Amino acid sequence: xxxxxxxxxxxxxxxxxxxxxxxxxxxxxxxxxxxxxxxxxxxxxxxxxxxxxxxxxxxxxxxxxxxxxxxxxxxxxxxxxxxxxxxxxxxxxxxxxxxxxxxxxxxxxxxx
Numbered sequence: 001x002x003x004x005x006x007x008x009x010x011x012x013x014x015x016x017x018x019x020x021x022x023x024x025x026x027x028x029x030x031x032x033x034x035x036x037x038x039x040x041x042x043x044x045x046x047x048x049x050x051x052x053x054x055x056x057x058x059x060x061x062x063x064x065x066x067x068x069x070x071x072x073x074x075x076x077x078x079x080x081x082x083x084x085x086x087x088x089x090x091x092x093x094x095x096x097x098x099x100x101x102x103x104x105x106x107x108x109x110x111x112x
Contacts, residue, residue: 022098029094029105032068036090037109039064044086044111054079061090070094070107087112 040061043049049057058077065072072092080087089110096103 025096025098026105029070029096032070033107033109036061036065036068036070036072037111040088040090040109041111044088050081050086054081057088061088065090065092085112 043057043060057079058074061077062072062074070092071094072090076090076092078087078089078091080089087110089108091106091108094105094107096105
């Protein structure tokens with residue numbers, strides 16, 4: 001077996017650096033979304049939440065998302081009630097500006 005050409009090693013290093021940069025830029029956003037998703041699930045599973053008004057629930061979600069640095073607006077939070085369940089659905093977009101590229105990450109945390 002021959003040795004690997006230096007240009008292939010250099011190319012692999014560049015690819016790994018790009019992937020690392022992407023993970024460094026987008027990873028925290030995904031983890032904050034995961035934390036918001038856990039908060040929403042905890043809220044819907046709490047029996048006391050059924051007695052709270054939609055506006056109080058919406059404000060608690062907006063407060064949590066603001067604390068996490070997520071751009072959730074009041075019209076992004078939909079709350080539906082049925083006789084047996086409380087459904088909270090959130091849809092929001094986070095724009096990430098990378099060198100030479102901008103990406104919009106769409107998130108849909110919800111819980112029945």
